[in-house]
Amino acid sequence: MNGLDFVLQAKQLSPSTRVAMITGYDHLDYAITALKVGVDDYVLKPVSKVDIVAILHKLIAKFV
Secondary structure, eight states, rough: OOHHHHHHHHHHHHHOOOOEEEOOOOOOOHHHHHHHHTTEEEEEEEEHHHHHHHHHHHOOOOOO
16 A cells, blocks of 8 residues: 555545645645545655654644
């Protein structure tokens, strides 16, 4: 199962699930598909710890 399939199944089971995809795959069609299946944030590697913390805070804020 790839990341997109995982997100699609996770969102089907629990639509309120928040997902940030961190990937090295920089093709535009993959990013567009990720957004269509419900990814909340799409980040290309390399990514710093500071960026990861910021992403997590943004996802948590969507629950509030």
